[in-house]
Amino acid sequence: MVHSGVYFKAENLQRTGSFKVRPALTQVFQLSERARTKGIVTSSSGNFAQGAAFAAKCFGLSAKIVMMKSSNPLKVERTKRLGGEVVFCADDFEARQQTVDEIREQEGRAEIHPFDRILVIVGNASIGAEIIEQFPDVEHVLVPVSGGGLISGVACAIKLLKPSVRVYGVQPQGSNATFLSYREQRPVKIDRAVTIADGLMVTKPGKLTFPLIQKYVDEFFLVQEETLLEGVRSLLLEEKLVVEPSAVVTLAAILEGQVTPENTVCLLSGGNVSPELLIQVAGS
Amino acid sequence: MVHSGVYFKAENLQRTGSFKVRPALTQVFQLSERARTKGIVTSSSGNFAQGAAFAAKCFGLSAKIVMMKSSNPLKVERTKRLGGEVVFCADDFEARQQTVDEIREQEGRAEIHPFDRILVIVGNASIGAEIIEQFPDVEHVLVPVSGGGLISGVACAIKLLKPSVRVYGVQPQGSNATFLSYREQRPVKIDRAVTIADGLMVTKPGKLTFPLIQKYVDEFFLVQEETLLEGVRSLLLEEKLVVEPSAVVTLAAILEGQVTPENTVCLLSGGNVSPELLIQVAGS
Numbered sequence: 001m002v003h004s005g006v007y008f009k010a011e012n013l014q015r016t017g018s019f020k021v022r023p024a025l026t027q028v029f030q031l032s033e034r035a036r037t038k039g040i041v042t043s044s045s046g047n048f049a050q051g052a053a054f055a056a057k058c059f060g061l062s063a064k065i066v067m068m069k070s071s072n073p074l075k076v077e078r079t080k081r082l083g084g085e086v087v088f089c090a091d092d093f094e095a096r097q098q099t100v101d102e103i104r105e106q107e108g109r110a111e112i113h114p115f116d117r118i119l120v121i122v123g124n125a126s127i128g129a130e131i132i133e134q135f136p137d138v139e140h141v142l143v144p145v146s147g148g149g150l151i152s153g154v155a156c157a158i159k160l161l162k163p164s165v166r167v168y169g170v171q172p173q174g175s176n177a178t179f180l181s182y183r184e185q186r187p188v189k190i191d192r193a194v195t196i197a198d199g200l201m202v203t204k205p206g207k208l209t210f211p212l213i214q215k216y217v218d219e220f221f222l223v224q225e226e227t228l229l230e231g232v233r234s235l236l237l238e239e240k241l242v243v244e245p246s247a248v249v250t251l252a253a254i255l256e257g258q259v260t261p262e263n264t265v266c267l268l269s270g271g272n273v274s275p276e277l278l279i280q281v282a283g284s
Numbered sequence: 285m286v287h288s289g290v291y292f293k294a295e296n297l298q299r300t301g302s303f304k305v306r307p308a309l310t311q312v313f314q315l316s317e318r319a320r321t322k323g324i325v326t327s328s329s330g331n332f333a334q335g336a337a338f339a340a341k342c343f344g345l346s347a348k349i350v351m352m353k354s355s356n357p358l359k360v361e362r363t364k365r366l367g368g369e370v371v372f373c374a375d376d377f378e379a380r381q382q383t384v385d386e387i388r389e390q391e392g393r394a395e396i397h398p399f400d401r402i403l404v405i406v407g408n409a410s411i412g413a414e415i416i417e418q419f420p421d422v423e424h425v426l427v428p429v430s431g432g433g434l435i436s437g438v439a440c441a442i443k444l445l446k447p448s449v450r451v452y453g454v455q456p457q458g459s460n461a462t463f464l465s466y467r468e469q470r471p472v473k474i475d476r477a478v479t480i481a482d483g484l485m486v487t488k489p490g491k492l493t494f495p496l497i498q499k500y501v502d503e504f505f506l507v508q509e510e511t512l513l514e515g516v517r518s519l520l521l522e523e524k525l526v527v528e529p530s531a532v533v534t535l536a537a538i539l540e541g542q543v544t545p546e547n548t549v550c551l552l553s554g555g556n557v558s559p560e561l562l563i564q565v566a567g568s
Contacts, residue, residue: 240297
């Protein structure tokens with residue numbers, strides 16, 4: 001009743017608590033028998049770490065996950081619990097990639113990627129296909145955007161299966177690189193992202209994803225930080241769903257009146273929030 | 285991974301946040317055209333209030349819901365938001381029923397009931413049928429028990445459709461009337477229920493429900509209060525589901541090692557928790 005006309009694709013209920021397990025699985029699945037014996041390596045400070053550990057476990061592979069020393073201990077703990085071997089590195093992206101490169105070269109592990117790879121887009125396309133299958137009357141689909149790996153897959157599948165469905169990207173105002181790029185029709189890089197949506201921190205769209213976004217996404221919205229907390233609270237108390245701020249940008253666009261909620265699917269991309277954030281929103 | 289072998293029938297995601305909308309709908313659906321013009325009346329301090337208001341709204345009926353003055357303001361607010369007209373009464377069960385009786389007689393409204401009516405059992409049976417349909421490999425089903433309206437319906441449907449599936453009732457230690465009745469093979473009344481599971485406060489099994497429980501329930505368990513909070517926390521942080529303590533008794537039986545989790549369905553009966561409880565469990 002509260003969100004009449006709105007439907008949720010609840011990837012917060014997905015294994016490992018986010019959609020990231022899909023692109024991890026598509027990449028691990030494609031490895032040769034020989035590559036599988038060596039295992040995988042990747043880097044992530046967020047949901048992809050858990051997705052990769054889970055995917056490796058599904059196929060009985062060894063997984064090394066490079067995480068920055070300052071990573072959220074809860075995410076480290078969950079990655080380990082899924083069987084991932086966590087390797088810590090210094091707190092910058094260069095050090096992180098360097099550590100991955102070393103492990104890949106020394107141990108012959110296959111690197112899998114969180115975004116901007118064709119197999120990532122393929123994995124995420126499964127979400128678009130499921131939306132069409134599960135909700136044939138869908139007219140509008142709202143998708144959270146960071147570097148664009150999620151929305152490019154979702155939009156490709158939807159425009160292939162049912163081109164009349166409109167696909168919208170949503171970013172928080174504090175992290176708007178792909179929004180700006182879409183508007184200016186060229187890749188725009190921002191200096192840094194400042195938002196509580198900690199899964200949407202990429203500062204420029206991907207090389208592979210941006211042309212797909214230009215081709216298949218119908219419109220882009222920006223939402224405010226305050227609406228994210230309102231959305232998390234509403235989903236928690238009214239819909240009984242734990243959803244992370246990065247995921248709730250889609251509902252936020254509706255709460256702000258930017259989209260008319262009619263046969264509209266909000267993709268809720270994940271639910272990995274800290275207990276501290278839950279306490280904050282429940283108490284607000 | 286955390287609860288391997290365990291599946292959830294997530295009635296916390298049901299309309300109005302609990303299974304109670306089912307028995308409300310079966311009762312409203314059976315009303316004559318004439319009765320429908322007069323509307324309904326019922327009493328509840330919990331989930332049935334919202335279920336009844338929602339059911340009335342579905343059929344375009346007027347609904348008066350009698351609630352005690354001390355009722356949780358959040359539940360009052362939600363009942364009103366669903367279109368229910370809330371009538372307050374004194375803080376005891378006799379006053380509550382008396383108020384219902386007066387309204388029924390003066391306004392000619394049809395009374396609908398939260399438990400111990402055949403149409404309640406029929407409504408709840410739909411959950412058992414859905415479990416068999418949605419999870420054909422199911423072997424064990426755990427059901428929260430108060431006066432027995434939920435489990436008698438669920439057990440009837442399951443034993444009709446697939447008698448090899450075992451059905452277990454679960455009560456919290458502080459509210460064990462139906463557990464004691466089952467063990468002693470006669471209705472036992474307890475003085476009062478003391479538990480955080482505020483949906484499981486009935487102090488004796490129903491007249492209609494108890495014979496069905498004796499006939500169709502395979503075993504009964506009691507769980508501890510502490511395990512309820514542990515279960516709410518685990519579902520919140522690991523499964524991204526908001527579930528109320530009354531509902532989590534089923535998972536608690538598994539967490540306590542009373543049931544082997546293999547093709548086991550935990551019926552999560554509802555998710556209407558206060559923000560205060562969420563803060564408590566997230567912070568623990």
